[in-house]
Amino acid sequence: xxxxxxxxxxxxxSHLAYLRDLTLDHAVIALVPxxxxxxxxxxxxxxxxRFPRLYQPVALVFNVVYALPGVAVFVVLIPYTGLAxxxxxxxxxxxxxxxxxxxxxxxxxxxVPEALRQSATAMGYGPWRRLAAVELPAAVSxxxxxxxxxxxxxxxxxxxxxxxxxxxxxxxxxxxxxxTFPTPIVAGIVLVAAxxxxxxxxxxxxxxxxxxxxxxxxxxxxxxxxxxx
Amino acid sequence: xxxxxxxxKRHPDGTVAVEGLDLEVxxxxxxxxxxxSGCGKTTILRMVNRxxxxxxxxxxxxxxxxxxLDAAKLRRGIGYVIQQAGLFPQRRVLDNIATVxxxxxxxxxxxxxxxxxxxxxxxxxPETGRRYPFQLSGGQQQRVGVARALAADPPxxxxxxxxxxxDPVVRAGLQEELLRLQxxxxxxxxxxxxxxxxxxxxxxxxxxxxxxxxxxxxxxxxTLLTSPADQxxxxxxxxxxxxxxxxxxxxxxxxxxxxxxxxxxxxxLDAEGRPTGWTGPDGQLQGPAPVFVPARDSLHAALDAAVLxxxxxxxxxxxxxxxxxxxxxxxxxxxxxxxxxxxxxxxTGTSAGTAKVPGGRQP
Ligand SMILES: Nc1ncnc2c1ncn2[C@@H]1O[C@H](COP(=O)(O)OP(=O)(O)OP(=O)(O)O)[C@@H](O)[C@H]1O
Ligand SMILES: [Mg+2]
Numbered sequence: 001x002x003x004x005x006x007x008x009x010x011x012x013x014s015h016l017a018y019l020r021d022l023t024l025d026h027a028v029i030a031l032v033p034x035x036x037x038x039x040x041x042x043x044x045x046x047x048x049x050r051f052p053r054l055y056q057p058v059a060l061v062f063n064v065v066y067a068l069p070g071v072a073v074f075v076v077l078i079p080y081t082g083l084a085x086x087x088x089x090x091x092x093x094x095x096x097x098x099x100x101x102x103x104x105x106x107x108x109x110x111x112v113p114e115a116l117r118q119s120a121t122a123m124g125y126g127p128w129r130r131l132a133a134v135e136l137p138a139a140v141s142x143x144x145x146x147x148x149x150x151x152x153x154x155x156x157x158x159x160x161x162x163x164x165x166x167x168x169x170x171x172x173x174x175x176x177x178x179x180t181f182p183t184p185i186v187a188g189i190v191l192v193a194a195x196x197x198x199x200x201x202x203x204x205x206x207x208x209x210x211x212x213x214x215x216x217x218x219x220x221x222x223x224x225x226x227x228x229x
Numbered sequence: 230x231x232x233x234x235x236x237x238k239r240h241p242d243g244t245v246a247v248e249g250l251d252l253e254v255x256x257x258x259x260x261x262x263x264x265x266s267g268c269g270k271t272t273i274l275r276m277v278n279r280x281x282x283x284x285x286x287x288x289x290x291x292x293x294x295x296x297x298l299d300a301a302k303l304r305r306g307i308g309y310v311i312q313q314a315g316l317f318p319q320r321r322v323l324d325n326i327a328t329v330x331x332x333x334x335x336x337x338x339x340x341x342x343x344x345x346x347x348x349x350x351x352x353x354x355p356e357t358g359r360r361y362p363f364q365l366s367g368g369q370q371q372r373v374g375v376a377r378a379l380a381a382d383p384p385x386x387x388x389x390x391x392x393x394x395x396d397p398v399v400r401a402g403l404q405e406e407l408l409r410l411q412x413x414x415x416x417x418x419x420x421x422x423x424x425x426x427x428x429x430x431x432x433x434x435x436x437x438x439x440x441x442x443x444x445x446x447x448x449x450x451x452t453l454l455t456s457p458a459d460q461x462x463x464x465x466x467x468x469x470x471x472x473x474x475x476x477x478x479x480x481x482x483x484x485x486x487x488x489x490x491x492x493x494x495x496x497x498l499d500a501e502g503r504p505t506g507w508t509g510p511d512g513q514l515q516g517p518a519p520v521f522v523p524a525r526d527s528l529h530a531a532l533d534a535a536v537l538x539x540x541x542x543x544x545x546x547x548x549x550x551x552x553x554x555x556x557x558x559x560x561x562x563x564x565x566x567x568x569x570x571x572x573x574x575x576x577t578g579t580s581a582g583t584a585k586v587p588g589g590r591q592p
Binding site for chain 1: 278280300301302303304305307309312313314315316317318319328329331362363374377387439568
């Protein structure tokens, strides 16, 4: 071990464009699966709410998937999707996000106050229309809470993809370890954390702007929980 | 008109919520269902808009069995107000009110214009329309709930303890508002409450229920208060029936005396003839003078004014100008009560005998 400094600023300075590209790549690999999962989870959550018997088996499948180690999933997928392709990394990430988002959507829909459901029914909403137009918007704070967890863990998990050659910022870790050169490792950690933070803030802000009532609602429920504890 | 014919609801677990209900809810009037918790009030209400399907018997709306009507269409023609208001949290107040018009396919502009009208009708300022429900007080939310139920101008209004969750002052205001609206709109209202004072105040017809939706008594409020059917109903009405009844008798019948003096007290008037107070034997002015409006208030309000007045005389004033038109003593008011009770007592049974008095104060 040489007396290599923790951060060599010169390396960072000369690799700015490279770091930017890795960060963008990381964001795509990590967040596109979350978006895909959202598009699947919302209808699936509606379905599981409308037909409650469906929920147990669906939840079981996603929990099992969630328990699988990422590397093992890559190995299984490589023969079908190829080594070092984005798809190989993004399929497991989508499954992980689904495992968070489906229960979040279902919990949110189940937490809709009975009075709201009753009054919508009494005004002539059919069950599907009521779910989509009344209950889903009322559940949006739960969905966004799930989205925040899914996005942040996906950003962290995406680094594992570097093991098969597609990992965005994860590549910096492997590079650093192989060369016993800590600067890329530190840069990778900081950039992953920054990406997670920015994504999380963006989601919070989006909720505030697009669903001000829900931002209020979460604050109110948190207050209630605080009061009962 | 709504008609229940042997309507019953037995739940799958064997609970009998309602059995053998025969009831007529006359069109354009307010019928109040009152009774202890769990006696089946909500169940009866929901049979009308098919949120509960009777397990026996039927419910007719203007002669048609509701079981044969399309549920969604039926419901869009029936306003429904519940205790928790049930406003959509994600929609601004105006869009909440416009819900049924939107469902009926009205264009956005017309639906919004209608919603704005409704907002005004229930006494909320226009800027309330842009707010979200969470930004309103409980009483305001309840008003919005009423506005939303009225938006598509349904002939029938179902109200399930709509004012139970607000404080007594706000509740009195909402009750007054409903009486005013009903005097204008003449909806067929089926109103559920467990508060007997609310029932006699709002109902043209009051139906007192026992367990399983059995009818203990069905009568106009005056008859209910003066001649309860049995011990149970008497117990349910509670003490003070006689005095509460005063709130149901309009003060139009009181005979007014002049604006003279009584036992050394003299009524002081301003330049326009509006009462400012009573001048006592010692020459001291005590004001303001308690007043009532004969055309609007109840005997209860008149008696209240007389009891509060230092001279023992209540001052009758004109509703518009506020000018004193006469005075009446406590004895004079009780005299009018005897005459009024005799008149109201002749109309018994199910027909609505006494006119509702929006301004009538209840004890
Ligand atoms: N889904 C259900 N399954 C079984 N029993 C039920 C169900 N819903 C209502 N009941 C029972 O039916 C009876 C009547 O209920 P309902 O809600 O109509 O009463 P209520 O008069 O409105 O009472 P409250 O004044 O408390 O609102 C009650 O005994 C209740 O326990
Ligand atoms: Mg009830």
